Amino acid sequence: GGFVQGLGWLTTESLYWDKEGxxxxxxxxxxKIPGSRDAPPDFRLRLLANAPARAETIFRSKGVGEPPLMLASAVWNAICDATGLASLDLPATPERVLMALEARRG
Structure with a gap:
């Protein structure tokens, strides 16, 4: 879930305003908000076996929640790598990717 949330944040979720604001x-x-079908069909994640629990945390808890959100940065990196673009504005919508490619081409 967190990965798909990050995927949307980086590739589809864009706000637009008209000239009057x-x-x-x-x-x-x-x-455009991604759904469960937007997750990669082959999504493999490996958890750290026997990761130490720190005594200073509540009940020796480990972080849960939305850390997978940051995994989606790999999608943005893959888009930049595949297109040869050194930088790309976010969200990297298909339109923005095409505009950046055309601007680079001249």
Whole structure:
């Protein structure tokens, strides 16, 4: 779930406003949020076996929640690597990727 959330944050979730300052990305038709089907079909993750639990934490807990969100940065890196772009504005929507490629081409 966290990975797909990060995937959207980096590739599809873009806000748009008109010239009068009104937000135009208001719902599912204009604000693209990824769903469970957007997760890679082959998604492998390996947990650290026997990772030490720190005594200073509450009940020796380990972090849970949205750390997988940061795994999605690999998607942005892969887009930059595949296109040869050194930098790319986020979110890296298909339109922005194409515009960056065309700008580089001249």
């Amino acid at each position: 009104r937000q135009r990305s208001l719902g599912p038709s204009t604000y």
